Amino acid sequence: MKEFLRRSAAVLAVLSLTGCSVPEERPVQLNPSEYKPMETLDLHCDYVYLIDPDTGQTLIDRGSEDRMYPASLTKVMTSIIAIEEIPDPEHVTIEFTQEMLNGLIAASANRAGFLPGDSPTALDHIYGDLLPSGADCSRALAFYIAGDEEAFVGLMNDKAAELGMNDTHFVNTSGLHDDDHYTTCRDMMTLYLYCMKNETFMDILRTQVHTSVPVTHFPNGLGMTNFVLMYINQENPQYQDYQIPGFVAGKSGYTIEGQYTLVSNADINGMNLVMVNAHGYVEPHYPASIEDASVVYNWYREHFARQTPVEEGQSFGSVRVRNSFGNNIEAVAAEGFTADLPNDENLHLYIDLPETIQAPVAAGERIGSVTVYSYDRRLRTIDLLASDARPVSFFGRIQTGLYDYTGGRVWLGVILICLIAAAFFCLIVLLTLSYRQNRKKTRRHSSTNRTEHKN
Numbered sequence: 001m002k003e004f005l006r007r008s009a010a011v012l013a014v015l016s017l018t019g020c021s022v023p024e025e026r027p028v029q030l031n032p033s034e035y036k037p038m039e040t041l042d043l044h045c046d047y048v049y050l051i052d053p054d055t056g057q058t059l060i061d062r063g064s065e066d067r068m069y070p071a072s073l074t075k076v077m078t079s080i081i082a083i084e085e086i087p088d089p090e091h092v093t094i095e096f097t098q099e100m101l102n103g104l105i106a107a108s109a110n111r112a113g114f115l116p117g118d119s120p121t122a123l124d125h126i127y128g129d130l131l132p133s134g135a136d137c138s139r140a141l142a143f144y145i146a147g148d149e150e151a152f153v154g155l156m157n158d159k160a161a162e163l164g165m166n167d168t169h170f171v172n173t174s175g176l177h178d179d180d181h182y183t184t185c186r187d188m189m190t191l192y193l194y195c196m197k198n199e200t201f202m203d204i205l206r207t208q209v210h211t212s213v214p215v216t217h218f219p220n221g222l223g224m225t226n227f228v229l230m231y232i233n234q235e236n237p238q239y240q241d242y243q244i245p246g247f248v249a250g251k252s253g254y255t256i257e258g259q260y261t262l263v264s265n266a267d268i269n270g271m272n273l274v275m276v277n278a279h280g281y282v283e284p285h286y287p288a289s290i291e292d293a294s295v296v297y298n299w300y301r302e303h304f305a306r307q308t309p310v311e312e313g314q315s316f317g318s319v320r321v322r323n324s325f326g327n328n329i330e331a332v333a334a335e336g337f338t339a340d341l342p343n344d345e346n347l348h349l350y351i352d353l354p355e356t357i358q359a360p361v362a363a364g365e366r367i368g369s370v371t372v373y374s375y376d377r378r379l380r381t382i383d384l385l386a387s388d389a390r391p392v393s394f395f396g397r398i399q400t401g402l403y404d405y406t407g408g409r410v411w412l413g414v415i416l417i418c419l420i421a422a423a424f425f426c427l428i429v430l431l432t433l434s435y436r437q438n439r440k441k442t443r444r445h446s447s448t449n450r451t452e453h454k455n
Contacts, residue, residue, distance in 0.1 A: 026317060032350055035376040041295055044288040045260070045280030049185035050296060053193055054272045055306075055339050057379075060296065064186040067167060068278045071261045072110065072133045072253030073188055074175030077156050079129045079204075080195045082122065082141040085155075089122035092144075096120070100139040107176050109135035113222055118215035120222070127210040130251060131226045135174035142173045149173055163190050177255045185276040192263045192274065205249035228252050228264070231290050240287070242294035245301065252289060262289035266297045270306035271340045273297065305343045309372055310382055312336040316351050316370050320403075324359035325395040330387035331368050337380050339372070348373035353384060361390040 041060075049064035051057060086092055096114040104111060112127075112134030114120060120128075122144065128137030142152030149172060156170040165187035171178040195201045204210075208229050211221040228250040234241045250264030261278040275296060280288035310333050318328035331353050341347045353368035361367070368384035 026351070026353075029350060030348070032348070032371070032373060032376070032378070035348055035373055036346060038346070038375040038377075041299060043277070043280070043292045043295060044282055045277040045292050047185050047278040048275070048292065048296070049189055049277070050273060050275045050300075051189065052271050052273055052340050057340055059273070059300070059304075059340065060275075064189075064276075065167070065184050067182045067184055068261075069177060069181065069255060069258030070175055070183045070188060070253060070278070071177075071255040071258040072175040073183070073251060073261050073263055073276075073278075074170060074173065074181070074253070075129050075133060075138055076188070076191055076195060076251050076263065077159065077170065078138045078141060078152075078173045079126050080191075080198060080201055081152075081155055081159060082126050082129070082145060083198060083200050085145045086122045089126060092122040093119045094122050094125055094140050094144045096136065096140055097143075100143055101136060104135050104139070107135075109174060109176055111136040112224055113218075114140070114212075114215065115217045118217055118222075120212045120215050124210075124212035124222075127204055127207070127212070127224055128222075130204050131207065131210055131224045133227055133251075133253065134224075135176070138173040160187070160191070163194055165190055175253055175255065175258075177257045185278060188263055188276045188278075189274065192265075192276070196265065196274075202249060205251065228262070228290065231287055232294075242290060244294050244297050247293075247297065250290075250293070252287065260287060260289035262293055264293055266293075268297055268301045269304060269343075271300065271304065273300060273340075300340075303342055303344065303346075304340050306338065307341045307343070307347070308336060308338045309341065309347060309349055310335075310337040310370060315387070316349075316368075316384055317353050319354060319367060320356045321361055321390040322356050322358050323392050323397050324361070324390035325393045326390060329357075329361065329367075329390055331384040332387050333370060334366075334383040334385050337372055337382060339374070339379055341372075341374050341379075346375045351384075359390050359392045361386050363387070363389040 046063060047066060047068050048060050048062040049058075050060040052059065083089070096116055096118045098116045101116060110133045112129075112132050114128070114134075114136055122141070125137040125140045128134040129141060139149060142149045146152035146155060152173055153170050156173070160168045160170065165183065168183040168187045169180060171181040175181070205226075208226050210224045212218065212224070214221050231237070231239055232242050232244050232247050244266060246267045246269075248265045248267060250262055253261040259279045259281040261280075263276045265272070265274040267273075275293060277289050277292050277296075280292055282288045282291075312333055312335050314333045315330045316333065318330050320328050350371045350373060351368070352371070357367055363386055365386045366383045367386050369381050370384060371381045372379045
């Protein structure tokens, strides 16, 4: 009897603590329809495509699949083919000839400045192709590798097809305008991401100034300045300066028809940002595409960072399980999520989680979700899973019944259970006392009978 009373009291005590438990109070959430859109940046370029290849995010897409004229972005393709086709460019010399120069002066093409009779290295020509955007160097590389410009253009189009640049067609090596010489920001992004994997290419593009080996017309070497870096992060700028902390490299271009173009990349707040922008104009000799890069990169530096708002196994609240005995069950994230996200109130986590679920529940069963929003853009929905299993049980049904009967009012449930426990305890005590009194009466009666029998 004592053991029965002890166990009954223990069960009632647990019921009093857990039978009326309620989910934790959850913060009020804005409905996703109320999330603010990201502000529209005021840019000069008609086409802008910004991505983070590490996270796979597209951050800005303004006409990424529209055809545009690449201008000197063409030289990105020219140079990467030259790097891949000439194994040791530093020890290969390419004599510059009149044939390579023909037509470039009349077309007002940018030139590094080599003259017929100069014999710089192939590496010098690649520097001249990328830094000062020299069409003379583009021609020299084409003649050396393929015999003439037309044959080299065939290699360029073959490479474009190989990389999946399906809306790109090259006519020349330098980007001089031709209606049939076109690409898209998306295709140019594909090319630049490919080039970023090449150490030689990136080393050249990050170079501020390069001097060639001594040549006939430049016995001290021909000096070359990076046409992009001359505008960026300069202490004593000769030209207009744009401060872009984290800027890595870029290649620009300009034609009347294509206007200002740029492909570039920057490391911003842990984000690996790559951008192509094109067809931007303000006035002659004003680098509209570079100014746009300054606006975009600095805006993201001020407002975004690489973050992990959801980690695998992270709890996003608890849920009461009906008809199962025990405490509330935790809802944990099935996977983690890392992305480039707002570093202010415009990062939203919308939690979709019921207050109650019905037993049985298996460990790892989906019971809700958390959705990550950047401003009003939904980025990812992640399942929330039950942290533990909860089977249907007898005491669980009692627990749920008590909760429903009291309307979830914990204090009332505790009082009710205590009253039931007290009544049950009193009943047991009365039954025990009655049982003992009956036994005493029986013993006295038996004793009297034995005495009378002896007499």
